[in-house]
Amino acid sequence: MAQGSTTSQARLERLSQALGSGTFADVRRMLNGLPAADVAHLLESSPPKFRHILWQMVEQEDEGDVINELGDELRLHFLSDMNAAEVAQITEHLQDDDLVDILQQLPDRVTREVLDSMDHRDRARLEQVMTYPDDTAGGLMSTDTITIRPPLTFDVVLRYLRRHAEIPPMTDNLIVVNRNDQFIGLLPLNTLLVSDPSSTVRERMITDIPPIPADMPDDEVARLFERNDWVSAPVVDQQGRLLGRITIDDVVDVIREDADHSLTSMAGLAEDLDTFAPVFYTASRRALWLGINLLTAFLAASVINLFQDTIEKVVALAVLMPIVASMGGIAGTQTLTVMVRGMALGHVGKHNESWLINRELAVGLLNGILWAAVVAVAASLWFDDWNIGLIIAAAMIISLLAAALTGATLPLLLKRMKIDPALAGGVVLTVTDVVGFLSFLGLATWFYV
Amino acid sequence: MAQGSTTSQARLERLSQALGSGTFADVRRMLNGLPAADVAHLLESSPPKFRHILWQMVEQEDEGDVINELGDELRLHFLSDMNAAEVAQITEHLQDDDLVDILQQLPDRVTREVLDSMDHRDRARLEQVMTYPDDTAGGLMSTDTITIRPPLTFDVVLRYLRRHAEIPPMTDNLIVVNRNDQFIGLLPLNTLLVSDPSSTVRERMITDIPPIPADMPDDEVARLFERNDWVSAPVVDQQGRLLGRITIDDVVDVIREDADHSLTSMAGLAEDLDTFAPVFYTASRRALWLGINLLTAFLAASVINLFQDTIEKVVALAVLMPIVASMGGIAGTQTLTVMVRGMALGHVGKHNESWLINRELAVGLLNGILWAAVVAVAASLWFDDWNIGLIIAAAMIISLLAAALTGATLPLLLKRMKIDPALAGGVVLTVTDVVGFLSFLGLATWFYV
Numbered sequence: 001m002a003q004g005s006t007t008s009q010a011r012l013e014r015l016s017q018a019l020g021s022g023t024f025a026d027v028r029r030m031l032n033g034l035p036a037a038d039v040a041h042l043l044e045s046s047p048p049k050f051r052h053i054l055w056q057m058v059e060q061e062d063e064g065d066v067i068n069e070l071g072d073e074l075r076l077h078f079l080s081d082m083n084a085a086e087v088a089q090i091t092e093h094l095q096d097d098d099l100v101d102i103l104q105q106l107p108d109r110v111t112r113e114v115l116d117s118m119d120h121r122d123r124a125r126l127e128q129v130m131t132y133p134d135d136t137a138g139g140l141m142s143t144d145t146i147t148i149r150p151p152l153t154f155d156v157v158l159r160y161l162r163r164h165a166e167i168p169p170m171t172d173n174l175i176v177v178n179r180n181d182q183f184i185g186l187l188p189l190n191t192l193l194v195s196d197p198s199s200t201v202r203e204r205m206i207t208d209i210p211p212i213p214a215d216m217p218d219d220e221v222a223r224l225f226e227r228n229d230w231v232s233a234p235v236v237d238q239q240g241r242l243l244g245r246i247t248i249d250d251v252v253d254v255i256r257e258d259a260d261h262s263l264t265s266m267a268g269l270a271e272d273l274d275t276f277a278p279v280f281y282t283a284s285r286r287a288l289w290l291g292i293n294l295l296t297a298f299l300a301a302s303v304i305n306l307f308q309d310t311i312e313k314v315v316a317l318a319v320l321m322p323i324v325a326s327m328g329g330i331a332g333t334q335t336l337t338v339m340v341r342g343m344a345l346g347h348v349g350k351h352n353e354s355w356l357i358n359r360e361l362a363v364g365l366l367n368g369i370l371w372a373a374v375v376a377v378a379a380s381l382w383f384d385d386w387n388i389g390l391i392i393a394a395a396m397i398i399s400l401l402a403a404a405l406t407g408a409t410l411p412l413l414l415k416r417m418k419i420d421p422a423l424a425g426g427v428v429l430t431v432t433d434v435v436g437f438l439s440f441l442g443l444a445t446w447f448y449v
Numbered sequence: 450m451a452q453g454s455t456t457s458q459a460r461l462e463r464l465s466q467a468l469g470s471g472t473f474a475d476v477r478r479m480l481n482g483l484p485a486a487d488v489a490h491l492l493e494s495s496p497p498k499f500r501h502i503l504w505q506m507v508e509q510e511d512e513g514d515v516i517n518e519l520g521d522e523l524r525l526h527f528l529s530d531m532n533a534a535e536v537a538q539i540t541e542h543l544q545d546d547d548l549v550d551i552l553q554q555l556p557d558r559v560t561r562e563v564l565d566s567m568d569h570r571d572r573a574r575l576e577q578v579m580t581y582p583d584d585t586a587g588g589l590m591s592t593d594t595i596t597i598r599p600p601l602t603f604d605v606v607l608r609y610l611r612r613h614a615e616i617p618p619m620t621d622n623l624i625v626v627n628r629n630d631q632f633i634g635l636l637p638l639n640t641l642l643v644s645d646p647s648s649t650v651r652e653r654m655i656t657d658i659p660p661i662p663a664d665m666p667d668d669e670v671a672r673l674f675e676r677n678d679w680v681s682a683p684v685v686d687q688q689g690r691l692l693g694r695i696t697i698d699d700v701v702d703v704i705r706e707d708a709d710h711s712l713t714s715m716a717g718l719a720e721d722l723d724t725f726a727p728v729f730y731t732a733s734r735r736a737l738w739l740g741i742n743l744l745t746a747f748l749a750a751s752v753i754n755l756f757q758d759t760i761e762k763v764v765a766l767a768v769l770m771p772i773v774a775s776m777g778g779i780a781g782t783q784t785l786t787v788m789v790r791g792m793a794l795g796h797v798g799k800h801n802e803s804w805l806i807n808r809e810l811a812v813g814l815l816n817g818i819l820w821a822a823v824v825a826v827a828a829s830l831w832f833d834d835w836n837i838g839l840i841i842a843a844a845m846i847i848s849l850l851a852a853a854l855t856g857a858t859l860p861l862l863l864k865r866m867k868i869d870p871a872l873a874g875g876v877v878l879t880v881t882d883v884v885g886f887l888s889f890l891g892l893a894t895w896f897y898v
Contacts, residue, residue, distance in 0.1 A: 035676060038676060069676075144844065162644070193638065227484060229619070255701060259709060260790070267786035269783060300775070319754045321771075322750060323743070328737055346490070362715075393860050
């Protein structure tokens with residue numbers, strides 16, 4: 001990772017230089033002919049000032065494709081400057097699933113206007129796709145499928161395909177349906193190509209791959225694609241009728257977003273965030289998480305406040321107390337990361353939760369004992385007082401056990417309450433702070449006062 | 450995310466119950482017929498005790514496929530129990546790129562033995578693939594390609610394909626080469642299917658997609674696949690000769706691993722870690738990061754130690770000082786996460802680094818001022834002393850600026866030194882602790898003493 005892309009990086013540097021020096025004709029020339037995804041990447045890699053210059057240079061006919069490739073935040077930013085007619089015009093040629101993603105980001109009024117501007121058949125099809133939430137199989141699917149019937153011979157299928165000007169991208173299977181449009185099986189194009197033209201669809205179709213129900217969550221769809229190495233898969237309704245198909249390019253986006261989500265949520269950041277968002281926007285998005293942390297920090301401070309007398313007597317306690325809290329925080333974050341990641345990968349379920357919690361407690365105890373011993377010796381020598389060494393050792397073991405328990409159980413609890421487990425980060429740090437200060441200063445008070 | 454897979458989760462529960470109750474015949478029956486990827490997922494989701502029972506129930510002919518689907522840690526665990534002959538036997542039918550991944554995890558001696566047991570042609574091909582590092586295009590590719598020459602008509606190509614029993618999975622293009630085996634272009638199977646059989650390859654092949662050089666880093670390959678929605682892509686050597694091709698299933702693994710890497714590294718955990726690793730192994734893997742943190746915590750403590758006299762005079766300082774450090778830590782982690790993520794996505798380069806650093810400083814200043822004001826009022830009221838409010842406010846602004854500066858510049862610096870930027874987490878927290886304590890206690894000393 002993070003090795004950077006030499007070719008696209010070099011292109012970025014050149015474009016940025018041209019932008020900086022104001023030679024806009026060069027920029028326009030470089031921009032033309034780039035694939036939409038590259039233009040989107042350029043926009044995402046540019047500070048706001050250059051973004052608007054770049055965006056104005058995008059040919060209007062390419063705007064829809066570029067918008068489609070942008071992350072959510074930046075996409076919304078450009079869309080909010082457009083009226084319904086403009087949105088309708090630039091998104092005309094997009095696939096259903098992509099268009100629906102865009103429409104779902106717009107205010108209801110604009111979405112309505114865009115839909116109203118379409119012809120009846122397009123609108124009906126889109127409205128059907130829009131009934132499925134964004135994060136389900138139905139929200140991921142497009143409706144451009146090629147279907148065939150079982151009695152056909154391959155010769156007929158081949159002639160039928162030749163009547164198409166082109167086959168939809170990422171078509172690796174033709175979908176076999178009955179006369180009620182219900183899914184029966186798949187005919188891989190590869191089978192069609194290597195088989196005798198007199199074979200029939202019925203003889204060679206695959207029927208042991210179950211189709212995807214439209215209400216399956218998107219992370220489950222992604223796991224099925226990953227495990228079975230699919231390029232595309234059919235989507236059906238509850239009656240088994242074919243609704244559309246999902247292709248691997250959209251699944252890759254789901255995988256990328258899910259992984260991104262764990263990383264950003266643990267730092268209290270929005271997922272799919274814009275790296276180059278402007279100052280005020282960024283500051284306001286981050287302020288809330290800092291504010292929550294401030295409340296919890298005051299909670300920790302009020303614990304210390306209980307022990308003012310003890311600290312006045314033994315100032316060394318004030319020196320050492322952050323060590324206990326810090327070690328608890330690191331251990332808690334490690335446990336939490338393992339849990340959040342394991343849950344996102346689908347490794348963690350009811351049947352293995354208690355094993356995991358016990359494992360984390362055992363790991364916390366072992367590392368607690370190990371580093372408590374080190375800290376005890378270091379603190380005793382530093383302050384020439386073996387009592388303080390014993391006190392900090394005991395506090396550290398308690399703290400690491402509390403870190404393990406909170407880090408392991410809290411995300412499970414949040415998941416059961418249908419709250420994002422990755423948000424547990426702030427609470428885990430608070431618990432480790434509070435337990436760290438309470439155990440260390442409490443033991444010291446019991447001993448010294 | 451984290452909604453869990455109902456079907457596979459239900460299967461896991463049933464299997465786990467059967468394992469727990471010792472009805473191994475049921476387990477074996479359930480296990481048989483599952484795809485290798487599902488068996489691998491089951492193994493990864495099981496505590497160690499059940500893993501070994503499950504692994505013994507896997508049919509020997511399936512072991513290679515299951516090993517291939519496992520994460521690095523668990524794969525190595527099972528492989529280390531096998532001798533070279535066993536490895537050679539179970540991996541016989543795997544694709545080159547998968548086999549090479551496995552061989553590269555084994556001790557050199559075992560790898561040598563496995564290679565020696567192969568026939569000459571297989572060995573030569575594998576040794577070629579093994580010359581490319583694991584994290585380059587060459588390390589990702591497999592050598593099973595179907596190549597054609599430009600003068601052929603589609604009729605001839607179709608007949609040529611029918612001579613194959615099957616076409617390699619994920620073949621969406623035939624690769625067009627000249628008589629020196631150099632890459633010329635691609636012929637999509639879709640084009641072949643919709644075109645007149647009398648067309649020639651030369652007329653309809655695509656020549657504007659550049660092939661992938663074998664030494665391209667794997668994250669750059671992943672970005673190309675994502676941006677261009679490829680299913681497969683040809684790999685060439687420096688002379689443009691075709692070496693093999695990369696398929697989307699292996700690219701998805703790269704994307705998953707890269708995203709996983711940012712998440713786990715920031716918590717000081719190994720990437721591709723085993724969720725259910727046993728206690729001692731887990732404890733020892735995490736101990737190092739805790740030990741490093743302990744050293745830095747002592748550094749922060751020694752800063753506090755400088756101000757013992759001040760704390761003795763004003764104990765309220767000991768109560769409030771964790772607030773400054775904690776806010777700095779949160780702000781620093783937010784900045785660091787944005788940077789590490791932006792770098793992994795290829796958004797950050799020389800031309801926009803300074804903009805980002807300035808943006809982070811401005812955000813730090815704004816949020817610093819905002820929360821400093823809140824803290825100032827709260828602290829002043831709490832301790833009935835407006836001076837302490839002003840002191841903590843100033844310290845908080847300094848602390849958030851330091852957090853922004855370290856969080857933004859350190860990952861860039863590490864990247865230039867070819868060190869993983871995600872490892873900056875520990876250092877950022879140390880800097881914010883040290884700066885927080887130093888500014889708060891330093892200002893207080895200057896004022897009160």
